[in-house]
Amino acid sequence: MERPTASGTPLVVRGLSKSFSGTAVLDSVDLNLRAGEFVSLLGANGSGKSTALRCIIGLETPDGGSIAIHGREIGGLHGAERARLRWRTAMVFQDIHLVRRRSALDNVCAGALGRLKLRCSLTPLLFPAALREEAMECLHRVGLADRAAEPVGRLSGGQQQRVAIARALCQRADIVLADEPVSALDPAAAEQVVALLADLAREKGLAVAAVLHQPGLARRHADRIVGLLGGRVTLDAPADQVSEADLDALYAPDRRISRQEST
Numbered sequence: 001m002e003r004p005t006a007s008g009t010p011l012v013v014r015g016l017s018k019s020f021s022g023t024a025v026l027d028s029v030d031l032n033l034r035a036g037e038f039v040s041l042l043g044a045n046g047s048g049k050s051t052a053l054r055c056i057i058g059l060e061t062p063d064g065g066s067i068a069i070h071g072r073e074i075g076g077l078h079g080a081e082r083a084r085l086r087w088r089t090a091m092v093f094q095d096i097h098l099v100r101r102r103s104a105l106d107n108v109c110a111g112a113l114g115r116l117k118l119r120c121s122l123t124p125l126l127f128p129a130a131l132r133e134e135a136m137e138c139l140h141r142v143g144l145a146d147r148a149a150e151p152v153g154r155l156s157g158g159q160q161q162r163v164a165i166a167r168a169l170c171q172r173a174d175i176v177l178a179d180e181p182v183s184a185l186d187p188a189a190a191e192q193v194v195a196l197l198a199d200l201a202r203e204k205g206l207a208v209a210a211v212l213h214q215p216g217l218a219r220r221h222a223d224r225i226v227g228l229l230g231g232r233v234t235l236d237a238p239a240d241q242v243s244e245a246d247l248d249a250l251y252a253p254d255r256r257i258s259r260q261e262s263t
């Protein structure tokens with residue numbers, strides 16, 4: 001089995017498979033995420049994109065295959081060691097998962113709960129000053145330092161998604177997986193959030209993968225596009241080399257077949 005060659009490939013997924021009620025949803029999916037790389041996952045509804053990310057983050061248990069984080073296969077680890085490695089991966093969701101009544105700063109601090117001493121994590125009042133400073137820096141990086149004290153529920157959808165990204169930074173995750181992070185955002189906010197994910201990959205050396213339903217955004221911002229069709233990876237190419245025909249094959253394979261047949 002292929003192993004990551006160096007710290008340059010923090011995530012190596014091989015032969016990932018998953019079925020629900022006997023129906024295969026992922027069929028031997030391979031995925032590498034390199035440090036400093038922004039990958040967009042594309043594919044039609046139901047092609048398995050979310051399930052792949054959920055298996056990687058540990059929200060679903062795969063039926064087969066391997067997931068190696070920084071060269072260590074997660075399936076072979078247990079207890080604190082497994083948890084430590086898991087914390088290096090953060091997930092940003094479409095439906096954001098922030099505590100709306102809490103301030104942006106408190107929400108960002110929550111990214112650090114996994115490494116705080118228990119007594120410091122019981123209430124935001126006990127968060128250490130150093131953590132608040134780090135969270136402020138994360139908010140600053142996503143352009144929201146001036147909204148730090150505001151309850152998250154008062155921020156726009158795009159701003160809330162940027163708070164969720166700041167929380168992933170405060171978690172000190174070096175693998176960031178985003179599942180349709182911009183599906184609920186208007187085009188300008190979507191562009192801003194996807195550009196932010198791409199910038200963070202390059203500037204901080206994070207390995208970032210985002211499920212997108214906008215091929216245009218993927219081509220403008222991603223380094224690489226990975227396409228899923230019926231639970232299989234059928235496309236894995238540099239974003240600037242992905243053609244309209246490649247996208248047709250991903251989203252409308254039946255149309256492409258009939259087009260080929262008619263020519």
Ligand SMILES: Nc1ncnc2c1ncn2[C@@H]1O[C@H](COP(=O)(O)OP(=O)(O)OP(=O)(O)O)[C@@H](O)[C@H]1O
Nearest residue numbers: 020021025043044045046047048049050051052211
């Ligand atoms: N917990 C589950 N139980 C049963 N079936 C599931 C479960 N989760 C996902 N599925 C099924 O697996 C298939 C793939 O779902 P998944 O959400 O991974 O696709 P997707 O590519 O992310 O789709 P979308 O673009 O619509 O979000 C779908 O047919 C879905 O109904």
